[in-house]
Amino acid sequence: MLNELSGRTHQVHTAVAVVHLAHDGTMLSQAHGLDSAGVSMLEITPEKMEWYLSTGESMGKAGSYAVQGDGGALVERVEGSLTTVIGLPLDLLANLLAQVDCGWKNEA
Numbered sequence: 001m002l003n004e005l006s007g008r009t010h011q012v013h014t015a016v017a018v019v020h021l022a023h024d025g026t027m028l029s030q031a032h033g034l035d036s037a038g039v040s041m042l043e044i045t046p047e048k049m050e051w052y053l054s055t056g057e058s059m060g061k062a063g064s065y066a067v068q069g070d071g072g073a074l075v076e077r078v079e080g081s082l083t084t085v086i087g088l089p090l091d092l093l094a095n096l097l098a099q100v101d102c103g104w105k106n107e108a
Contacts, residue, residue, distance in 0.1 A: 001064040002052070002074070006044040012037050012063070012085045016093055020100040031099040035089040037080025039067070044074055 017032040044052075057071055058064040065071030067078065067085045083090045 005041045009040040014084045018096040018100050029100040031096040033092050035084045035092045037084040040076040042076045
């Protein structure tokens with residue numbers, strides 16, 4: 001996977017759904033959305049690949065890297081929200097929480 005991403009830009013898509021339930025479990029409202037970000041990877045040399053794989057961080061990651069960890073050393077730039085790449089787009093989540101009117105207010 002990392003060899004395929006090396007030196008290329010790929011898109012990361014993260015979807016979020018929020019459901020507001022009453023105490024009895026009845027759904028009061030719901031909202032969902034999708035956010036996308038472009039991730040440009042550096043050319044990954046064999047030495048850097050060996051180092052990164054030796055960290056064990058790539059195991060269990062969609063895309064085989066964790067931008068918020070050692071895998072950030074493989075990334076040239078992120079176009080869009082870093083939290084989308086990490087896996088929970090916080091701006092999108094704040095907007096969705098406001099949409100379901102569960103009493104949470106986005107003051108940012």
